[in-house]
Amino acid sequence: xxxxxxxxLDSEGLSKVTLNDRRVMGLVRGALEEDMRVVASILTLxxxxxxxxxxxxxxxxxxxxxxxxxxxxxxxxxxALFKETGLHGHKYAIDAVVAATALRAPGPTVILTxxxxxxxxxCGRGVRIxxx
Numbered sequence: 085x086x087x088x089x090x091x092x093l094d095s096e097g098l099s100k101v102t103l104n105d106r107r108v109m110g111l112v113r114g115a116l117e118e119d120m121r122v123v124a125s126i127l128t129l130x131x132x133x134x135x136x137x138x139x140x141x142x143x144x145x146x147x148x149x150x151x152x153x154x155x156x157x158x159x160x161x162x163x164a165l166f167k168e169t170g171l172h173g174h175k176y177a178i179d180a181v182v183a184a185t186a187l188r189a190p191g192p193t194v195i196l197t198x199x200x201x202x203x204x205x206x207c208g209r210g211v212r213i214x215x216x
Contacts (some may be wrong), residue, residue, distance in 0.1 A: 116148075122148065143150045144215045152185050158181060182203065194211065
């Protein structure tokens with residue numbers, strides 16, 4: 085697996101997988117059929133989890149993807165993206181990590197997100213952004 089690129093889920097993408105959203109599940113199934121890796125940053129898991137999450141569905145969703153750690157390289161890439169875009173602070177920190185994760189992943193790379201504007205700014209043309 086992994087020869088076909090990477091599909092990255094942000095918090096909303098992961099939440100919609102957990103909720104078995106028809107459109108998002110179709111995108112995930114399509115990615116897997118195309119031999120793409122489906123990934124989420126560990127920070128995305130933390131952001132998407134809350135007391136009302138159905139834990140068994142959340143665990144099921146996680147079993148279908150690769151959880152990427154926040155390595156020093158990812159952190160440094162996220163900081164470089166801040167410098168390049170002029171963004172900063174906690175409001176954009178997780179988006180910057182998602183973008184850095186996507187930019188370092190084997191391409192072609194797609195991010196499923198509810199926040200396309202910030203991720204388009206952070207990723208530039210290196211990643212396809214799909215609003216979910």
